[in-house]
Amino acid sequence: MQKLIVFNNVTLDGYFTGKDGDLSWAYQQDPEWKAFVNANAQSGGVLLLGRITYEMMVSYWPTPMAMENDPVVAERMNNRRKVVFSRTLDEVSWNNTRLVRGDVAAEVRRMKDEPGEGMAILGSGTIVSQLAREGLIDEYQVVVNPVVLGEGRTMFEGLEEKLPLKLTRTRAFDNGNVLLCYELARE
Numbered sequence: 805m806q807k808l809i810v811f812n813n814v815t816l817d818g819y820f821t822g823k824d825g826d827l828s829w830a831y832q833q834d835p836e837w838k839a840f841v842n843a844n845a846q847s848g849g850v851l852l853l854g855r856i857t858y859e860m861m862v863s864y865w866p867t868p869m870a871m872e873n874d875p876v877v878a879e880r881m882n883n884r885r886k887v888v889f890s891r892t893l894d895e896v897s898w899n900n901t902r903l904v905r906g907d908v909a910a911e912v913r914r915m916k917d918e919p920g921e922g923m924a925i926l927g928s929g930t931i932v933s934q935l936a937r938e939g940l941i942d943e944y945q946v947v948v949n950p951v952v953l954g955e956g957r958t959m960f961e962g963l964e965e966k967l968p969l970k971l972t973r974t975r976a977f978d979n980g981n982v983l984l985c986y987e988l989a990r991e
Contacts, residue, residue, distance in 0.1 A: 807922045808852075808912065810932050811844070811945040812959055813981075819956030820929055825856070829951045834979045845880040849922035850915070855890035857927035862898045887915070889931055909938045916940070929959035936960060936967055943987050944969065950980035 812820050813830035821827055853861065861881065864870050870878040886901040889908045896903045904911050912935055915923060925931055925941075935941050960967070969986035976982050 806849070806916045806918065806920045807942045808916060808925070808935070808940055809849075809922065809943045809945060810925045810941055810959070811947075812925075812927065812929075812932070813947045813949055814959070815949055815951050815953050815956070817952045817954065818958050819953050820927065820959045822953050822956045825860075826956075827860075829953070830947075830949055834977075837977050837979050837981060840975075840977065840983075841874075842876040845877040847921075847924075849884075849920065849924055851881075851884055851886045852912070852923055852925045852928065852931060853886060853888050854928035854931045855888065855893055858886075858888040858890070858893075858896065858898070858901075860927070862896075862901075866898060887911075889928075908934050909940060912938075912940050929957055929961060932959040933962045936963055937965075939988065941988075943972070943985060946984045946986070948982045948984060 813827075814820050815829065822829070865878050865881040870881075882899050884900065886896075886898060887904055888896050888901060889904050889911070891905055893903055893905075908931060912923075925935070932941070968989040970989040971984065972987055973985045974983060
């Protein structure tokens with residue numbers, strides 16, 4: 805069975821995006837952080853994206869600017885298999901991308917049963933909250949950024965029941981980011 809990981813940046817006050825979708829606060833570059841991001845991009849598997857995250861990423865990663873600024877990550881993002889969940893998109897144009905318009909949880913259950921290197925969700929808070937409700941996420945990798953927004957969106961909006969988690973590892977970075985990794989605390 806494939807493992808499903810969520811990797812998201814959040815602010816100290818728990819938002820994964822600002823009120824108007826702003827993510828500029830999540831890109832504090834320094835050599836240590838850039839090395840971590842490059843190494844993390846090398847991990848395999850399929851990316852799962854919602855429409856908003858897909859549209860944001862497809863507007864950057866396939867561009868010459870991305871290849872100049874972030875060649876390692878851009879190469880991996882462009883060549884990796886991607887699945888976009890959307891009820892409103894008619895088509896997707898990014899290399900190696902498939903559109904799924906149906907039941908997100910049912911499709912992820914099916915994909916988890918297939919052989920493969922695993923799956924990762926980036927951004928896509930609506931997808932995260934839907935799959936968290938279904939108990940389909942195996943690991944949450946949350947990078948807490950040293951910034952407070954005061955308002956925005958959490959990646960667990962709409963979650964109505966408590967989600968007990970167990971801390972599995974941490975890492976602090978010189979830029980102030982802290983990686984927290986959790987798995988479900990199964991009883």
